[in-house]
Amino acid sequence: MVFILLWYISAACEYSVDFSECHEATIAALITPKDCNEKKPWVIQNLPCDHQCPAGEHLDINITTSTLTCKPCQENTYNIGGGITINSWNLHRHDFSSFCYVLEGKSWKRGANCTSWHASSDEILISGTTDINNWYATDLYLFPYLVKPGKLKLIYRREVSGLGDFFIYVDNFLQYIDMKNPSYDWFTVDIPLECGRHDIQISFINYVTEKISEIAIKEIQIRGTEYADYKCLPCGKGKSTKGADQCLHCEMGSYLDKNECKKCPYGTTSLPGSGNILDCYKLKNCTELDYHYYFSECKDEKKTKIYEWNYPLMCDNNGINLPDMHDIDCGGCPLGEFYNETHCEYCKTGSYIVDSNPGKECLECSAGKYSPKILAFNDWSEIPDQFRTWCMSAENTICSFGWESRGTFIVTSPLYEPGSSIYLETTVEFVEEGSYFSYTFSKSSEANFIVYADGQVKDSFQNEALGSSQHSLSPGNHTLKWLCKHSSILSEHCSLSGIFFHGTRHGGSAACVSCKDGLISKGNQQMCTPCPAGFTSNSNHTLCIPCPSGMFSKGSSKCSQCPPFTIPDKNSEFCTLPDLLTINNKTFQTQKLRGKIGNASDYCKEDRMLKYCYGTFFGPSLHKENLFYVSFANPSEIKMPNYAKVSNMNAYAFGIFPKSSLTLTEIEYLELEDICSEAHNKILVNLGSELSLVNTTNLGFVLEYSNGDHCDKYKKFTTRIEFLCDKYDKEGWPFFSHENGCEISFIWPTIHACKFCSDNDLVVHKGECKDGKREVHYYESENCVFANNTKFVKEIEKCEEKSVIRSWPFLVLAIVSVVLIILASVVLVWIFKIKRTIVLTQAKLSSRSSAGPEE
Known part of the structure; x- marks a missing residue:
């Protein structure tokens, strides 16, 4: 049932x-x-x-x-029958490990100033590099466990201009090697694997030159890590037949037939992704727009103009001939290059050329000047080795064609799927302050043309049909990228006719330029030599000389006057405070709080302060997730190797912030080698490299530090510290007060913010004069201190003893006594008279009484 x-x-x-x-x-x-x-x-x-x-x-x-x-x-x-597919390199970055090595002497040193395999985008993993003229190696490791027989499948492209070998090892046995010439085609490697644990090592070894040398990996599959797949996955792009283990996206001119791509019949073509022979269509006849020209090397001051069909060719050239080759004058070389019999070469370092026509030679650059190098690209017979190009579809899969050479320009193919992105990328080392890159472009109205520098958008053109642009860059390595994004119209295109890099380490020179203040040259130099801190250049820029008295220099610059009330340190490298700071007739004792220049504060040497000082800084002072370290006009190098930092400048104050709290998107920073460090998500920021202001306040004085690291694209960090007089706190402490944009403010109560007492500030008490002498006590008022840190000063002064009779108390007493005596006398007289009157009256009455009877 x-x-x-x-x-x-x-x-x-x-x-x-x-x-x-x-x-x-x-x-x-x-x-x-x-x-x-x-x-x-x-x-x-x-x-x-x-x-x-x-x-x-x-x-x-x-x-x-x-x-x-x-x-x-x-x-x-x-599906792949149970296994791992790695084609999103950011998502799967924890599924593999990678290391890099540099050959030093006869041994390989791991992690020595090199980069290992890393994601250039989510879709592409590329090998790294190191400094030029060094042997470099990088290894990628995977450790899969197979439960059934399977295979390793790897899709890669070799973009190598010089030496370079690509190896794949399985369990320490070499299974694959590629030492072929460069190719922009994608190759697929299949290596069978048995059941069990396997050690897979993917290696690239290369001698690094100026030219780009790298391997790009698009996908790694390891089949057999599961017994079966529970589901089948939909094709994100392309098509498949029943029972397929992959989706095929047939390229232009082909179509899908029984799980393989077949070419369209002769005289026809198809769009990318075609799935049927019916998608093939007849080609139009070729025109002059379907071919381009380039030039051969010069010989006897002539070069040959050579024509060739565009690739991919989207037309029928049957019966159509290209124009005949013909010779023309060689003309001038690109900027910074001279004509050397058959071809153009860069001038040697320290020399330059203004007129690059045949017969002209490079000139030596004289003392006090330098010849900055440039890289100029306006000959596009092929994509230069310094560049790499690729295409990504809207579904984030690789297209067939990148930027294509057209002799005098490069262009994106008009045949791409809607939303395709075509990239041109290079990495260039710039060594000069004020370096920049420029380019000239054109495009169809529908395409979007975007330019990036180190991942940040510099230009975005949507409506402009043509134009040029220029952008400044700081010294260091910069990755530059040009993107043409097609929409839905097949006839779209972008083109580049010239790309120029100024201030590079490599290339030629077209000028001899005077060194800037603080820099010198002995002649025939690519770059001027910087003068050390405390020095500047003479007027001819040929010799470094000490800064004049009262001035300072941080190096590579002219000498500057210290701000009012400050002085240079003994080496004239920066400004600090004198031991006794006098501002507006107020004097403050600063030496003990500042300490000896370059050393910790005197207070920091006490046991109780060991946990609250770091070098010349007081700290950490806490605010939310931020840590602050502040010096008292005593800058020094920041030595905290556990944190990434923006720059290596000496600092008067610095902070440790979460990277996520800063808007440093346009700013490079010095990254840590150890990405597993607990401090990897924090960054160390200089909050002021110059002492820019000292002034008094009602309750003390204020210092300002400026020219810190960038806090955003346009502004730099500054620090303001208000020192408050607190007679009961010795060294005090820098408390975070508030933040106003890029300015961070602190309040620092300390006895060192109390001015020395003046005569008008004293409270005076004089003692009694005895034997011609008396004690006089001078006491501090509320907002001042004595220089010797005593609370009062006692002095003995001479005095004159006055007679008691002459003293005013005695005179007052005498006058009062006289008055009282007079009053008493008057009263007695008055009483006497009254009594007498009474007696006389009584006598008369008695007399009358006696006389009455007789009458």
């Missing part, structure tokens, strides 16, 4: 199957019916994990027998 039910379901219903992960050598299958009377899914358990399916088939289940089987992939889907 169950068998009949299963047969009925399998015959009448469609269903989907989902498999679990393998557990204890078994898997389970979830069966989900579709459009069936029975809608409830069910599970079949205890199925073996090791059922194998070949590439092009996926694991399935026979519902009738509840056993595993394999089912072919449908058209336009594919």
Whole structure:
């Protein structure tokens, strides 16, 4: 009964199957019916994990027998039969490891100023490089484990202009070697692998020259790491037949037929990605737009103009002849090159040429001047070795054609799928301040032309049909990229007729230029020699001389005056504060807080401060995720090798910030060698390399440091520190106050911000005069200190003792006494008179009383 039910379901219903992960050598299958009377899914358990399916088939289940089987992939889907495909190099960067080596003497040194295999984009992995004129090697390692016989499949392109060997080892045995000439074709390598663990090593060895030498890997497949694929994947681009293990995207002029690309019949062509012979169409007749010319080397002051068909050729040239070759005058060489009998060469280092016509020679550059080098590209008979070119479709797969040479210019092919991106890229080392690159272009109205420098967009042209542009670059290696992005119209194109790099390490020279202040030349030099810090150049730029008194130089520059109230250090390399700082009639003691120039503050030598000082800096001072280190007018080199940093300038203050918090998108920084360092996501930033301002405030004084590292494209970091008088805090501490754009402010309470007391600031107390002497005590007011750090000063001064009679208290007492005596006398007289009057009155009354009876 169950068998009949299963047969009925399998015959009448469609269903989907989902498999679990393998557990204890078994898997389970979830069966989900579709459009069936029975809608409830069910599970079949205890199925073996090791059922194998070949590439092009996926694991399935026979519902009738509840056993595993394999089912072919449908058209336009594919799989590799259980394995790993690495074609997104950012997504899979942890699936492999890579190292680089440089030959030093007779031994290879790992990681010595070199770059290993790395992603140039998400789609391409390229070998690295090192300094020119060195042997270089890089290894890529994978350690797969195969559960069934499989293979290693690798798709690569060899872009080597000089020496270079490409090797593949499996378990320390050489399985593949390529020492062929350069080719822009993609090659596929298939190496069988047995079951078990394997060590796969992919190596490239090369002698580095000025020309680009590299291997580009598009995809690595390792088949056999799983017994079977559970699903088939849709073709992202291209097409496939039933049971295919890959999707084929046929190139222009071909079509897909039974899992292979076949060429269209003679006289016809097709668009890329064609899937049928019916997609082939008849070619139009060729015209003068379908060929170009280039020139041979010069001979006897003549060169041959040679014509050739464009490639890819999108027309029928049957019966059409190219113009005849013919000789013309050689004409001038590119900038910085001279004519050497048969060809143009660069002038030797230190010499230059203004007129590059035949018969003209390079001139020596005199003392006090230099001849900067340039690289000029305006002969496009072929893509120069310094450049690499490729194309990416809208689906992020590789197209066939990049930029193509047309003799006097290079151009993108008009035949690309909609959204295709065609790249031209080079890496150039610039050595001069003020270096720049320029170019001239044209394009069709629909195409978008974008120029990048180190990954940042410099130009983007959409509406302009032609033009030119120039951009400055700092010294160092810069990767420059020109992108033509096609839309949906087949006739689109971009072209470049001239690309120029000025201030490069390599190339020729077309000028002899005076050295700048702070630089000198003895003659025949590509670059001027910088004067050391504390020196500048003489007027002829032939000799370095010390800076005059009161001035300083950081090197490679003219001498500058220190800001008011500051002085140069003893070597005239930077500005600092005197031991006693006097500003606006206020004097501050600074020596102990600053310390000896180039050494830690005197306070930092105390045991209690060992954890709170770093060289000449106080810190770290914390604010959110940021760490700050601040010196007191005592700059020094920042030595923290665990952190990447923007520059190597000496600093008065610096900070350690998360890289994500800074807008340093246009700024290069010195990266760490160890990408696994815990500090890899942080960056060390100079917050001020010059002491630019000293001034007083009501409560102390203020310092400003300027010319730090860039905080954005246009501004640099500055630091402002307000020192506040605090008589109870010795060294104090720099507390973060606020941030205003690129200016970071601190408040630093310290006794060293208290001025020396003047006469008007003193509180005076005088003692009693005894024996012609008395004590006088002078006390500090609230905002001043004595130079000797005492709280008061006691002095003995002479005084004159005054007579008691002459003293004003005595005189007052005498006057009061006299007044009182007079008042008392008056009262007594008055009382006496009153009493007398009373007595007389009583006497009269008594007399009258006696006389009365007698009468």
